[in-house]
Amino acid sequence: MNKQVHITEVVLRDANQSQIATRMPRSDFEGILETMDKAGYYSLEVWGGATFDSCLRYLDEDPWDRLRFIRSKVKNTKLQMLLRGQNILGYKHYSDDTVRAFVRKSVENGIDIIRIFDALNDPQNMATAIDECLKAGGHAQGTICYTISPIHTFEKYVELGRTLESMGCNSLCIKDMAGIMSPQVCYDLVSALVKEVKIPVYVHSHSTTGLGPLTLMKAVEAGAAGIDTAISIFSGGTSHPSTESLVYALDEMGYDCGVDLKVCQAINNHFKPVQARFLKEGGLNPSVLTTKIDALNYQIPGGMLSNLIAQLTAVDKLDKLDEVLAETPRVRKDLGYPPLVTPMSQMVGVQAVTNVLTGGRYKNISKEVKSYLRGEYGKAPGEVSQELVKLALGDEKPIEGRYDDTIEPEIPGAKAYLGSLAESEEDVLSYVAFPQQAEAYLRERQEKKALKVSYSIEEAE
Ligand code: CO
Secondary structure (H helix, E strand, O other): OOOEOEEEEOHHHHHHHHHHOOOOOHHHOHHHHHHHOOOOOOEEEEEEOOHHHHHHHOOOOOHHHHHHHHHHHOOOOEEEEEEOHHHOOOOOOOOHHHHHHHHHHHHHOOOOEEEEOOOOOOOHHHHHHHHHHHHOOOEEEEEEEOOOOOOOOHHHHHHHHHHHHHOOOOEEEEEOOOOOOOHHHHHHHHHHHHHHOOOOEEEEOOOOOOOHHHHHHHHHHOOOOEEEEEOHHHOOOOOOOEHHHHHHHHHHOOOEOOOOHHHHHHHHHHHHHHHHHHHHHOOOOHHHHOOOOHHHHHOOOHHHHHHHHHHHHHOOOHHHHHHHHHHHHHHHHHOOOOOOOOOHHHHHHHHHHHHHHOOOOOOOOOHHHHHHHHOOOOOOOOOOOHHHHHHHHOOOOOOOOOHHHHOOOOHHHHHHHHHHHOOOHHHHHHHHHOHHHHHHHHHHHHHHHHHHHHHHHHHHO
């Protein structure tokens, strides 16, 4: 048999995001990149998702620089990123010109594969990014966000797979961000997709509920082209099934993962002290490492669960966690069952926390929920609560047609505003994506440079 199975190592992006809130600085992995390039992975997921925001906000790093650095060390393995379609890496919809420029620059700076998803599974929200990725010579991976709800049927998923294929995607990904896809459902869904579409199907899951490794194994048995895993020290819990364990098991079953377990050992040894430091300093909360069956009931993705814990801990209300976990599915139903993935997971999570802590449902409605109800995020998968629409919007009517067509181009204004602060188109895009964080970063960079110049003048004197 020896059927090939592609392994995507996600330690630098999703494991980093799911276990330690994306706080891993470049210094923690720069020394191991060349070794990672030799492991035999199909791809390394290294960028996108929350990494961009986190670089600017917490790590004092230029995200583009991080990507170029990784590319300079990883010469053979494909580099992969996660992109939220029309949201790019932010939390709102951007204009088409921004989406196109961002996608093109991502490919130019070293990305091979862009996994493009939309929180609502609305193909219209993925179309611009897919089109530009293909034009830029990248591999466009169209994504099906897996969720459980009365309106998310098997047929709907297969139909979405066909649509994404017809849009030109090079592959498909079933994205189980909450780790709630059972092994049997995964087997049936992958089997159906493999039968109905010609492009390869990849499966992404999390270990949150303990189903992850079983689900990935069934994915492979059903004919998936590849799976996502995390190096063992950063695997498990809200993160992903362990790379070494899956490779070990699959190779023994006669599959060919192409991954060298000896090299994995070296990679794992490198990350052990990193993990130990995060654990010691509190950046890694041990509670995210255990199996939480609650997610099967509440469908809380890994990142969302740790965010809810963090939010409640910050206001000393962790005792309200059970109430918030019960409120979450109710808010979701009111919003027409959006899958719980960024930015919908934050939107639903924050609203659920607000509903519990203010002692009354929808006493405060967030700006984001109002925008969503107005139609600024695309089409809701199901019926939204008309009562809530009335409460949130009053007499205002939701938008008809494609909201993105109404967004003015953002780049010219940003360029003019930044002036000499921006040294490249990438700087401008950072600002468009995250204005506050990017401006603070760019100002600090300029000050540091000015300081350096004055030092060297002094030295010269
Ligand atoms: Co994920």
